[in-house]
Each structure stands twice: as C-alpha cells, then as structure tokens.
Amino acid sequence: MAYKDEQLNEEKVFKDPVHRYVHVRDRVIWDLIATPEFQRLRRIKQLGTTNITFHGAEHSRFNHSLGVYEIVRRIINNFQGRPHWNNEDRLLCMCAALLHDLGHGPFSHSFEKVFKLDHEFYTQAIIMGDTVVNKVLERVSPGFAQEVADVIAKTHSNKLVISLISSQIDADRMDYLQRDAYFTGVSYGHFDMERILRVMRPIEDQVVIKSSGMHAVEDYIMSRYQMYWQVYFHPVTRSAEVILTKILHRAKHLYESDYNFKLQPTHFLSFFLGKVSLKEYLKLDESIVHYYFQLWQEEEDKILRDLCERFMNRRLFKYVEFNPNKQISDLLRLMELFREAGIDPEYYLVVDSSSDLPYDFYRPGEEEERLPIHLLMPNGSLKELSRQSDIVESISGKKRTDHKLYFPKDFLYTIKDEKIIEEIERILYGKEMQS
C-alpha cells in the first residue's frame, strides 16, 4: 500500500481536555507527530506570557496543533461524499492543519519584534528544509511538502483547502478560542463548535455556513471579540511582554557594545547577529530562554539584571492609559524627566498598543484583506454574514485599539528630587500619586 494511504493497525488517540479525544489513523500523521520538529512545540507555550495573568495558561503549541488537526479531521469527515469536496485533498488538509504553527519560536511575539523574525518564514523553512518533517512529507509524494507549505502560506491554488486552515472561521481559531478559554479558566471563548461543524459546507473555493447555523457563528464571533480584550490583550500580560522585549533589547545592546557577560549568550548569538540558521532556530525553546533569564539576574549590568529579576519574579511594570498620537509632548517630557532622575527611558518607559478587528466584510485590495463568512441561504444563494446578522454588523469592520504606557512605578519612589516626582505624577495621573 502507498505510504499516503497507509493506516495504523489500530486507531491511536490522544486524550484532550477540549475535544475529549484526538484521533489518528493515518500513518503519515502519526509519523509527523513523532518528528523532533513537532515535538519541540511541547516546549513552546501557546500564549507566551499570559500565564503571568492567568496561571492556568501553561498549554503548549503542541496541544493546539493537535487540536487544529482534530477539528479539520472532523470537518472532512462531514464533507465526505458532498459535492465540491475532493477526498484526494484530505491528507493535504490534515497535514497543513497539524503543521500550521510549526515555525513558532519561544515567546514568538517578542522575539519577532526584537530580532525581526517571522514565524511563517520558519514554518516554511522547516517544512522545506533538511528536517525529519520534510522527509516524512516527501515520502507521501515528491512535491507534497511544497503543497503543504503553500496551503499554510495561503498561496496554494486550492482555496477551499486554505479556507479550512485560515479564514475568519477556520479550524485554527476554533481550536485556540476554546483551548485558551479552557486553560485560562475564563467564561468567554465558548461556543457551539459541534453545531458549526455540522452546518459547514464546501462550495467551490470556500467553506460556507448553512444559514440555520447563523446564531452559532454569531456566538463564535463574539467569543473571539471577548477573548481578545479579556485574555489576549490583558494589560498585565502585556506588561510581562514589554519587560521580556526589553530584556532581549538590552542583551543585544550589551553584546553589540562588547559587554563581558558572566553567562555567555551562546544560544542568542545568531539572533543578535541577525543570521539565524534553521538549526539554531530549532534549538531555542522557552526552557533555554528561562535558563538565561534566571542566570542573567546575576549579571553586572544593572538594567539586564533588574529586567530579568522583574520577569522571573513577576515584579511587573505598572501602566496608565496613554495615547501616543495625542500625547507626544507628554511622552517627550516624561523621557526627559526619567533621564534626569537616572532612569533610562529606553527600557523603563514603554508605549504598547494593541488593536483588533473582530470581523470584517470583504474589502478587495485593502490592507488586511479578509475573506468574509458566507451564509448559504435556503434558496442556494450566498449572503455575507454581516448583512444577515445585526450582532455581527455592529462590530463588523471596526478596529479597536488600546494604548498603554508602561513604567516601573516602584522606581519613582526612589527618585530623590521631589520636583521631578511631582511633575512625573502630574503627567501620568493628572494628580499626586497615592502610595
């Protein structure tokens, strides 16, 4: 039997708190899960620094990737025998689902920002490079690895397959919303996925939703909206992320200024130099990052030491609402005052902005162009979701942004000059600080 059709003698199951079980029957999927590149995802948390705020959020990208695979597997099971569905695409969909986050590194968000990396680039590189994952995929058929990479990069000619993995209602989002809700313990993020899976239909080049399932989809969109503001953009989580980002900045800066590290940053060198080979990229996981941060608390450099100590012991920056677009002169003045007080504003005064667009209708040619969700009406026509749902219409196309200014409030109490403290307090709080 051809490798691509090979089935395991017995179905394997992974116990999963969200989907109860993840079922594996295909030899290819089983082999992919066993690769070192996929196992590495166990050592990368799905939500980065969120566990600082919601202590349950220790789940990994491994858990999430299995979950996305399982959802796609179930969707395809429902698609069997329907018009517009070609069962030859089954394995391609499941592999792309399983591997879609393969290139994520430790604390992706901060690493990408500081070192100008892109996890999507590394997902492609792992799938196409000299890796075990690539060997497994090429055994399916020569060129299969490229097809999987193309689906994940959204450049594959089969748009129906792409829409299962990445669209405004895809397996990726359906998994992470439920999984992140489960592990954080919040009551948002739940919706009736079983119902959505039952009303999904393949139509030519996209997945659509039978109109009778509209309310389940509304619920899903609202879950997403609430999860972004209640969990993903939580200001305390962002504080930890700000500090993490600044640690990486500081370490890079010290390296570039020939600082003598007590603990040589061996695993970071290629990141500092901006030339990260695939091999080096795969070596770095969150355990290693924590190892360095733990030991850098004993470095000579005061800033690196302090930032690592804050990160490891959850001594976070405080924050105030702050709009950098309207308060630029305040920001410049604060920087001056911080400098006068001997606190480096480069590391200790940070504006962080988060924004989200919960759902968007189709705007061809515009930046962040997204395929809308279509409802399949009883007469067979398609209708864009926000035209049918008042709830979705009310948030559709609306981008919400939140700006905060982060700083170590405890440092302010150490400033000797009363006048400087007073002025800082006035700008930050519009009044005297209450200690």
Ligand code: CA
């Ligand atoms: Ca994902």
